[in-house]
Amino acid sequence: MKKRLLIANRSEIAIRIIRSAHKLGMLAVVFQSDKEPDALYLKYADEIIPARDGGNEKNIFLDPERIVNLALEHNVDLIHPGYGFLSENPDFAQLCVDNGINFIGPSPELIRDMGLKTVAKSMAIQAGLPLVPGSDGAIKDADAAKAYADKIGYPVILKASAGGGGRGMRIVEKAETIERNFKSASDEALAAFGNGDMFIEKYLQNPKHLEFQIMGDKHGNVVHLGERECSLQRKHQKILEEAPSASVTPEMRKEMGDMAVRFAKAIGYYSAGTIEFIMDEDGSYFFMEMNTRIQVEHPVTEMITGVDLVDWQIRVALGEELTIKQEDIKINGWAIECRVNTEDPQNRFAPQTGFIDKIHFPKKDYIRIETGVQSGSVVTPYFDSMISKIIVHGKDRADVITKTLAALYEFSLVGLKTTVPFCRTVLQHPDFVDASYTTRWVDSVFTPEMLENEEDEMIGALAATIMYASEYLQLSSDLPAYKQDNLNVWILNKRLTY
Amino acid sequence: MGTSYIYKRDASRLFIALRENGKRYKIYIPKESQPVIDGEEKDIDFVEQEDFHYTFDWNGKRFHCELVSRDQNKAVVKVNGVEYKFSLESLFSYIRHGMIDKDGKQIDENNIVSPMPGKIVDIFLSEGDLVNEGEPILSLEAMKMQNEISASCNGVIRKIRVQQGQSVMKDELLVEIQSIDV
Numbered sequence A: 001m002k003k004r005l006l007i008a009n010r011s012e013i014a015i016r017i018i019r020s021a022h023k024l025g026m027l028a029v030v031f032q033s034d035k036e037p038d039a040l041y042l043k044y045a046d047e048i049i050p051a052r053d054g055g056n057e058k059n060i061f062l063d064p065e066r067i068v069n070l071a072l073e074h075n076v077d078l079i080h081p082g083y084g085f086l087s088e089n090p091d092f093a094q095l096c097v098d099n100g101i102n103f104i105g106p107s108p109e110l111i112r113d114m115g116l117k118t119v120a121k122s123m124a125i126q127a128g129l130p131l132v133p134g135s136d137g138a139i140k141d142a143d144a145a146k147a148y149a150d151k152i153g154y155p156v157i158l159k160a161s162a163g164g165g166g167r168g169m170r171i172v173e174k175a176e177t178i179e180r181n182f183k184s185a186s187d188e189a190l191a192a193f194g195n196g197d198m199f200i201e202k203y204l205q206n207p208k209h210l211e212f213q214i215m216g217d218k219h220g221n222v223v224h225l226g227e228r229e230c231s232l233q234r235k236h237q238k239i240l241e242e243a244p245s246a247s248v249t250p251e252m253r254k255e256m257g258d259m260a261v262r263f264a265k266a267i268g269y270y271s272a273g274t275i276e277f278i279m280d281e282d283g284s285y286f287f288m289e290m291n292t293r294i295q296v297e298h299p300v301t302e303m304i305t306g307v308d309l310v311d312w313q314i315r316v317a318l319g320e321e322l323t324i325k326q327e328d329i330k331i332n333g334w335a336i337e338c339r340v341n342t343e344d345p346q347n348r349f350a351p352q353t354g355f356i357d358k359i360h361f362p363k364k365d366y367i368r369i370e371t372g373v374q375s376g377s378v379v380t381p382y383f384d385s386m387i388s389k390i391i392v393h394g395k396d397r398a399d400v401i402t403k404t405l406a407a408l409y410e411f412s413l414v415g416l417k418t419t420v421p422f423c424r425t426v427l428q429h430p431d432f433v434d435a436s437y438t439t440r441w442v443d444s445v446f447t448p449e450m451l452e453n454e455e456d457e458m459i460g461a462l463a464a465t466i467m468y469a470s471e472y473l474q475l476s477s478d479l480p481a482y483k484q485d486n487l488n489v490w491i492l493n494k495r496l497t498y
Numbered sequence B: 001m002g003t004s005y006i007y008k009r010d011a012s013r014l015f016i017a018l019r020e021n022g023k024r025y026k027i028y029i030p031k032e033s034q035p036v037i038d039g040e041e042k043d044i045d046f047v048e049q050e051d052f053h054y055t056f057d058w059n060g061k062r063f064h065c066e067l068v069s070r071d072q073n074k075a076v077v078k079v080n081g082v083e084y085k086f087s088l089e090s091l092f093s094y095i096r097h098g099m100i101d102k103d104g105k106q107i108d109e110n111n112i113v114s115p116m117p118g119k120i121v122d123i124f125l126s127e128g129d130l131v132n133e134g135e136p137i138l139s140l141e142a143m144k145m146q147n148e149i150s151a152s153c154n155g156v157i158r159k160i161r162v163q164q165g166q167s168v169m170k171d172e173l174l175v176e177i178q179s180i181d182v
Helices: A011-023 A040-044 A064-073 A090-098 A108-115 A117-126 A142-152 A175-193 A250-267 A298-305 A309-317 A397-410 A420-428 A454-475 A480-484 A488-497 B091-096 B104-110
Strands: A004-007 A027-032 A047-050 A078-080 A156-160 A170-172 A198-202 A208-216 A222-234 A237-243 A271-279 A285-291 A334-341 A358-360 A367-371 A386-394 A412-414 B014-019 B024-028 B045-050 B053-058 B061-071 B074-079 B082-090 B118-123 B136-142 B145-150 B155-160 B173-179
Touching: A004 A011, A011 A027, A011 A040, A011 A309, A011 A367, A011 A386, A027 A040, A064 A090, A078 A309, A090 A108, A108 A117, A108 A285, A117 A250, A117 A285, A142 A156, A142 A175, A142 A198, A156 A175, A170 A175, A175 A198, A208 A250, A208 A309, A222 A250, A222 A298, A237 A298, A237 A420, A250 A271, A250 A285, A271 A309, A298 A309, A298 A334, A298 A367, A298 A386, A334 A397, A334 A420, A386 A397, A397 A420, A397 B061, A412 B061, A454 B014, A454 B024, A454 B053, A454 B061, A454 B074, A454 B082, B014 B091, B082 B091, B104 B173, B136 B173
Parallel strands: A004 A027, A004 A078, A027 A047
Antiparallel strands: A156 A170, A156 A198, A208 A222, A208 A271, A222 A237, A237 A334, A271 A285, A334 A386, A358 A412, A367 A386, B014 B024, B014 B082, B045 B053, B053 B061, B061 B074, B074 B082, B118 B136, B136 B145, B155 B173
């Protein structure tokens, strides 16, 4: 009997997982949320479970008990959590395990450990991974903070131990201001969290975000599949990713990759995982955290390694042993992923909701499209603004930049604004072309005017004129018969030839 | 009738699209050939047309245009996903608003005066017509020779001061032209 795999997720990633489930001969089961009852992914599934999560109900993808209860009712063998939602929720993973459902991911214990920053960091230290220099725990007072900062060098960042959301946080550029900043941050933390404890870390001014993809099985085998660079972020969310990274040399790749594998083995990790590093301008790098799920940007790694990560997640969950060996993994060419979010890059990436009247994707054998929508779909305010991903493979970095740009020019969407023009701007910017861009690029370099260009402006003027003229020419004529004799002749001629 | 001239007679087909940043496009939309933008015929093709959505092809590139909003003569157009706002004027409203040739001297320079005494044999254009630089406006006979008198700029014929068969003196004002080259 075919195994039944439930996807506790939606949109493009649900479709992506369904593809792997079918490849492995399984039946794909999905939830139909009342918040988007006509979603595209439903068409690809073998079985649909109505979630009845309308009205004020919590959406199904965030409701562990209901997911597991419905999974049991529908005789589900495995659950794939996708990314986001409950994918890194240890209680959900545990609930699956407790109910005899195979959770596709690492063990609940490891999800929990990696989710606790302090635990993850101490495990990383044990495995010999470099961490951003900083105080181990709370620092006693302003004098101690100054002494510590003098030792590790400025700028430093002061963070409230109990903090979050930027409160109780200060970036200190020089020794003269550390005392004042320490006091105000500590007071702020005390007022906000009832705890004035502060710790101190070196502050990286222009860091790059690098991450290593690893894959492990339940038999102790772990491989890494190289890095991705995800420095291009807005509001701390990635928007364009590439693999490999131009800032990682083959020697560094080996060193960091070995480190990632060593760490994963040390903690007994299995399934797909990502080890994130932050890299300073001088090339020094530090462990940030580990993600215990499949990532949005996993296709760039698949494009350059030829390894199907979702297939392997499922096979590992079933207890299969990894057949890929580290020495067999070769990096072939270069890949870029552009996220298509319904957001307005001309207006601080404000989300856009509504109808997608028409969407058109580029089609080429080196282009991979992952989409959760089609023409006629609705973008609701209930879920994430990412609707699709355009992933392009090239023989080298220059080649993939050219191909991606052409692909983005072929893409079109009528109805809503997207991040595609932003990605086009990025791909043409010298900071991206020479690969010097950092996580601060959007805040420090990008301006909405950079989205405009003279060709588009001129054609826009023409389009506006045609729309205006077709009315004007009709109005300015008092002969009714003149209605036919307007500029549509030019338009019609052109239409007939195409 | 010089068919090689880009502006045909109909001045009501000339528009000015003005952006907030001061950028201005002079756009002539002929009945049957390519559009003329800032005096240059552009090889722009229509690929697709729906009510408020056009796709053009130019220099091998696609341009997806979508009308986002429209308020009287103001329009916001999305081109390849980026919005541009224009205010649109017909040539006549543009001239009326005094946006072309505020400088009276410049107008005089474009007016046509008779280079020699003679007789007007023929007038090719009418008031209100668009005329191209170098395009003949009228024919003047002097010393048994017919001379074509041409426009010195691209413009619109504001006033024709003479009639066919009329004799004129040297330096007599023949035609007033409003330049559209700015």
